[in-house]
Structures are given as C-alpha cells and as structure tokens.
Amino acid sequence: MSNQLSPLNGAQLKSLQNLTTNLTKEQAIWLNGYIQGFSASTFASADPETSPATVERRTATPLTILYGTHTGRSEKIANEIHSEATTKNFESTLLAMDQYKPRNLKNEKNLLIIVSTHGEGEPPVMADDFHEFVTGKRAPKLTGLNFSVLALGDKSYKHFCQTGIDIQQALLKAGASEIAGLVKCDVDYQPDADQWKQEVFNNLKSEPVEELPTTSQDKSTGNETITYSRKNPYEATILDKVRITGRESDKEVYHLEISLENSGIKYEPGDSLGVIAQNPGTLVDEILSTLKDDGSESLDTHAGKISFREALLHHYEITILTRDLIEKYAEKTNHKEVKKLIKDDQKLETYLYGHDVLDLLNEFPSKITAVDFLKILRPLPPRLYSISSSQEAVGEEVHITVSKVLYENKGRQRLGACSGHLAEHKEVDDQILIYIEKNPNFRLPANGSPIIMVGAGTGIAPYRAFIQQREATGHKGKTWLFFGERRFSSDFLYQTEWQKYLKEGYLGKIDLAFSRDQKEKIYVQHKLQKQQKKIFKWLENDGVFYLCGDMKKMAKDVEATLLSIIEKQGGMTPERAKGYLKKLKKERRFQSDVY
Ligand SMILES: Cc1cc2nc3c(=O)[nH]c(=O)nc-3n(C[C@H](O)[C@H](O)[C@H](O)COP(=O)(O)OP(=O)(O)OC[C@H]3O[C@@H](n4cnc5c(N)ncnc54)[C@H](O)[C@@H]3O)c2cc1C
Ligand SMILES: Cc1cc2nc3c(=O)[nH]c(=O)nc-3n(C[C@H](O)[C@H](O)[C@H](O)COP(=O)(O)O)c2cc1C
Numbered sequence: 001m002s003n004q005l006s007p008l009n010g011a012q013l014k015s016l017q018n019l020t021t022n023l024t025k026e027q028a029i030w031l032n033g034y035i036q037g038f039s040a041s042t043f044a045s046a047d048p049e050t051s052p053a054t055v056e057r058r059t060a061t062p063l064t065i066l067y068g069t070h071t072g073r074s075e076k077i078a079n080e081i082h083s084e085a086t087t088k089n090f091e092s093t094l095l096a097m098d099q100y101k102p103r104n105l106k107n108e109k110n111l112l113i114i115v116s117t118h119g120e121g122e123p124p125v126m127a128d129d130f131h132e133f134v135t136g137k138r139a140p141k142l143t144g145l146n147f148s149v150l151a152l153g154d155k156s157y158k159h160f161c162q163t164g165i166d167i168q169q170a171l172l173k174a175g176a177s178e179i180a181g182l183v184k185c186d187v188d189y190q191p192d193a194d195q196w197k198q199e200v201f202n203n204l205k206s207e208p209v210e211e212l213p214t215t216s217q218d219k220s221t222g223n224e225t226i227t228y229s230r231k232n233p234y235e236a237t238i239l240d241k242v243r244i245t246g247r248e249s250d251k252e253v254y255h256l257e258i259s260l261e262n263s264g265i266k267y268e269p270g271d272s273l274g275v276i277a278q279n280p281g282t283l284v285d286e287i288l289s290t291l292k293d294d295g296s297e298s299l300d301t302h303a304g305k306i307s308f309r310e311a312l313l314h315h316y317e318i319t320i321l322t323r324d325l326i327e328k329y330a331e332k333t334n335h336k337e338v339k340k341l342i343k344d345d346q347k348l349e350t351y352l353y354g355h356d357v358l359d360l361l362n363e364f365p366s367k368i369t370a371v372d373f374l375k376i377l378r379p380l381p382p383r384l385y386s387i388s389s390s391q392e393a394v395g396e397e398v399h400i401t402v403s404k405v406l407y408e409n410k411g412r413q414r415l416g417a418c419s420g421h422l423a424e425h426k427e428v429d430d431q432i433l434i435y436i437e438k439n440p441n442f443r444l445p446a447n448g449s450p451i452i453m454v455g456a457g458t459g460i461a462p463y464r465a466f467i468q469q470r471e472a473t474g475h476k477g478k479t480w481l482f483f484g485e486r487r488f489s490s491d492f493l494y495q496t497e498w499q500k501y502l503k504e505g506y507l508g509k510i511d512l513a514f515s516r517d518q519k520e521k522i523y524v525q526h527k528l529q530k531q532q533k534k535i536f537k538w539l540e541n542d543g544v545f546y547l548c549g550d551m552k553k554m555a556k557d558v559e560a561t562l563l564s565i566i567e568k569q570g571g572m573t574p575e576r577a578k579g580y581l582k583k584l585k586k587e588r589r590f591q592s593d594v595y
Helices: 009-020 027-044 052-056 075-087 104-107 127-133 161-172 190-203 281-290 308-315 323-333 336-343 343-350 359-362 368-375 417-425 457-472 497-502 524-530 531-542 551-570 575-587
Strands: 061-068 090-096 110-116 146-152 183-185 233-245 255-259 274-275 298-301 304-309 383-386 397-403 406-409 413-414 433-437 451-455 479-485 509-514 544-549 590-594
Touching: 061 075, 061 127, 075 090, 075 146, 075 190, 104 127, 110 343, 127 161, 127 575, 146 161, 146 190, 146 575, 161 336, 183 190, 190 457, 233 308, 255 417, 255 575, 274 368, 274 397, 298 368, 304 308, 304 590, 308 368, 323 336, 323 343, 323 359, 336 343, 383 397, 383 457, 397 417, 397 457, 406 590, 413 417, 433 544, 451 524, 451 531, 451 590, 457 479, 457 497, 457 544, 457 590, 479 524, 509 524, 524 551, 531 551, 544 551, 551 575
Parallel strands: 061 090, 061 110, 110 146, 146 183, 451 479, 451 544, 479 509, 544 590
Antiparallel strands: 233 255, 233 433, 255 397, 274 383, 274 433, 298 304, 406 413
16 A cells, blocks of 8 residues: 555554455445544544545545345445445445434435334334434525435334335425335345445446446455345254244244355354245145146246246245235226225224235135236245354254244135245255344344343344354353243243253343243233333343343233333333333343344
C-alpha cells in the first residue's frame, strides 16, 4: 500500500495494513460499509472539503442502504447491493436500521430500504423505531428524497410484506419519490430481489467508472470456496434418526443427526438448518387423478423442463394454501364460490389452515390445464429447523429436532411436506439436501450473562445447542430452562440430557409444564408467573430472555406474561413495562425464534 497520498501517520498506516492483509471479499465489503457508515455519522456536518468521503469521491452519487432483518436475509441482500453500488461508483453507505437516526432522512438524496416482516405483520425488532418514526406523526416532509423499498415476506402469512408496504406508503405520503416501485418478495426472494436491484441501478444515475473485477476465488490461496445455500444445497447423509417421544405420545418427534463431513459447513448455536422438502407421493397421485392427467407431459418450470409429476413432487408447494394461490385459482377458473370465499376474510383465514391444494380442486372443481395449474402454485420453499447441536461439541455434524406434521381433515390423512418426508421416508444412510440459515438475532451472550430459556415442544431445540456449547467450552453460567409439552412420561424431549446437565451444573434450573398431566392446563407461562420475582431479578442483573417455538399461541402468551411480570415486579405502569421490554429487545436481551 502506498503512503504517498495518505493522510494517516506511520502507526495508523501500519494498523491499517495489518487489518487489511488477507481480508476475504466478504470482510472487505463489510469493512467498507463500516468505514462509510462511520464517516457518514461522524463527519455528516463537517466541512465538505475535508470530509474524507468527499475528498475521495467528490463526484459520486450518494446512496444510503438501510436494512431491517430478523433472520439475516435482508442484510445479505443489502450487502450485495452495497458491494455492487460501490463498484458502480456510488458513494454508498450501508447501515442496519437500528444504527440509523431517522431524523437524518431529511438529508438523504437516494435511499434504498430492504426490510422483512415478522410476527403478524410487524417489523423486525431492529426496524421498529424506524418504522414507528416514518409512519408516525413526527415524520418530516421528504420531498427531496428518492427511495425504493424491497420488502421480504412470505405469502403464507396474512399480512404479506406489511412492513415494506407501511414504509413505502409513509415515504410516499411524506412527499418522497420512488426510484423504482415497491417489490414484494415471497420466500424464494432472490429472483425478485435481483430484478429490483437491476431496476434501481438502471434508474439511478452514477458517475461512470471502470468496474472493478470481481471473482469468486479466494485470491490468497487460489482455492474455490463452495458456499452451500438454498439454491446450492449440500447433499448430506443421515447418521442417526431416533423418535424421542414415547409410543403413547400423540406427537412424533424425531432427533436427527446429519453428517457435514468434508463439507466445510460452519454454524453457530441459534442458527437453523434449511432442508429441501419433498411432497407426499400419494398427494401428488391424487392431484393428478383429480386433474385426469397422467403427469408425464414435459413442462417448462422454474426448475427447468421436467414432467408434470416431477414438478408436483419436488418443485411446487401443494400441502399449504395461501391467499395468493386461491386468488390466482379464482382468476384462472372464474369459479364463483372461490370468488365468494376470497371476499370473506374470516372464512378464508379458516379455510387456509388445514386444507391443501387437493381440497381446493375437489371442493371447487374446474377445468384447468397442467400449465395453468403450475402457474398458480409457488415454488416449494425449503423448511427451517432450529439446530439442536453445537459444532464445538459434535464437530462435523448437525442435529435437528423434527415434529412430524400429520393430521386428518375430511376423512383424509395429511402429511407435512418436509417433516412427513423426513419422518416416513428418510432413514440412516439416506441423503438429504441442506444448508445453513444464519440467525444472528438468536445468540448466546458473549459476556456470559444469565440466560432464561423458554420453549415448548420443538422450541427446546436451540437450547440443547446452547447448553452443549457451554459444556464444550467449560462455561457454567447462570442458566434456567422453562420447557412445556403435553405429558411428562412421553413428551419430555431430551430428558436424560437435561438431567445430566443439571447434575454437572451446565444447566442451573429447570421448570417443567406438562399441560395434560393434571386436570387444569399448565403451560410455560404459568411456570414463569410462579417464578416472577426471580425472573425479574435475573433480568435486572443483565439476564437474557430467550423464547422459542409456536408463534401463534405460546409466544404471545409468554410475551404477555413477561410484560405482566415486569409491570408487577418492577412497579411499573403498563406503558413503562412495554418500554422496558422494548429496551430488552433492542439490547438483544429478549430474543425470539418463533414459527
Ligand atoms: C426459524 C424456524 C425454526 C423452526 N424450527 C423447527 C424445529 O426445530 N422443529 C420443527 O419441527 N419445526 C420447526 N420449524 C417449522 C418447520 O420449518 C416446518 O414449518 C414444519 O416442519 C412443517 O413443515 P412441513 O413441510 O412438514 O408441513 P407443511 O407441508 O408445511 O404443512 C404445514 C401445514 O399443515 C397444516 N397443519 C399442520 N398441523 C395441522 C393440524 N394439526 N390441523 C390442521 N392443519 C394442520 C397447516 O395448514 C400448516 O400450515 C421451524 C420454522 C422456522 C421458521
Ligand atoms: C415467526 C415468523 C413470522 C413471520 N411473519 C410474517 C408476516 O406477518 N408477513 C410476511 O410477509 N412474512 C412473515 N414472515 C416471513 C419473513 O418475512 C421471511 O421469512 C423473510 O424472508 C425474512 O427475512 P429476514 O431474514 O430479513 O428477516 C414471518 C417469518 C417468521 C419466522
């Protein structure tokens, strides 16, 4: 590195050289974003002539990229865009929404927002304040702002991409202009995200510059690094598969151990495993028979030219109904009853749960070709499973805890696409396609703070990973597990392991709630209530509260109980208690992994 033009002194230059030697591409991109974010916030009002960013890129078009994420996808996309913007000579600044002061919006010229939706149409925690500011009364006029929003979501949720929609509407209302229209991405987000990015760059003007060469090779070693992802999953072998609920349990939960040998795959406690699903063969047969189609016709699909049968078996979602699917079916078939169903929000909501594509074809029959039928279906998304192992403990393996979806409706048994396939058709030595889905917002505290782990059913999975990690690293902190299921005798997942951890001191306390072992129902929130004094004390002593498992019932009740605990034990008004919980979330001392 030449120091001829550098304003740094010798010691600073040396530090910089040390820091940048052997950086990977990903690290370099991150560092670039950090420095630009730092200089933007530190020198925002400084003399433009001496501001480092301005000196270097006097002519570059400014671009601010903000992301709001829970599971990391929006962040990944934002990183890619920032990297491309930098090579295209934009003065690009990349920031997480919780690192951004919304009052600075007035000073922005070009703004890109990549944000997901969580809960039931709510912003991810890190986007909370930004969302509240722009949609609230204090939002300033933003007539000088050009912006575009990429919204991530999932069409199986009622409030599809709501946070992105809210932000786009609020910015338009404030007088800002769109660089490109809002794009709403379903779970297979990459194609739409790429198209949005293309349109944004086409519409934004940047100073022409020689594009920097990019390469997927690790230059320092010359080695190709393979990154496994949902688009390029790893074919892994099942090492072990054990049912961990008793025979008399009405749930089938399996513990699976999967080999990662020589894959180079790394994960951390808190991450999830993405598993490529496969639809039940019997459901495919019944759909083909209802459509009076033998499934042999070769069709153009998002997965290439394949037979109709193959498409239904591996590449399109048929076990779940979404609003979008039903609306498309109504449009294609003009079926009066389906149109009526769409107009009745309550009825539609009820219909979506516990019905599949075959129900739709049987109950609202209409002539539809194979090509048109595939057009109403969405690509089959991989399913996520919270990883229940620590790599520090199990090395080149990954463990998951899978509850088989099996239910009966209208005289027909229905099997979940992924859990059903794993439970019924995959055995030891079989292969499955997997990848790691990072979850940076569900992590053990770095400082060894006390941890309270609350989970029901398979919600216990990441806590097994947490405690394995603590044992493997010899760390005995203050740990407390609240676990809930139906019956002690058949549903106490990983019972012997928890007992061992208790004995060894890696788990400090355990509270169990088995709802069906007595007359009255007892759930984890009741156990939390009983221990409220201690729980509040732990929180006051820098404790971290984790919540994992069912979103619809358990998570809501637990959060409501926690609020009442804060209110009562902290002597706070409901408003102050809400503020306390909000602060916990912001400080990552309330973390949730719910589904
Ligand atoms: C971050 C994350 C972590 C997760 N971790 C885990 C985990 O550790 N373990 C785990 O088992 N799962 C976990 N899940 C859930 C998992 O990803 C799948 O959603 C689940 O296995 C179901 O997928 P499937 O393909 O088997 O069923 P699908 O084919 O997706 O079928 C599910 C559908 O069946 C219907 N249905 C299900 N049960 C009933 C019922 N009783 N009555 C009527 N209708 C019903 C509903 O319409 C439901 O939408 C996690 C999800 C997320 C997002
Ligand atoms: C518990 C949970 C709740 C969700 N709620 C919604 C929702 O209400 N609306 C929606 O469109 N998507 C919803 N999603 C889907 C996410 O927005 C989607 O997975 C997105 O790709 C995540 O992006 P991120 O990794 O940047 O957070 C939800 C996902 C989870 C796990």
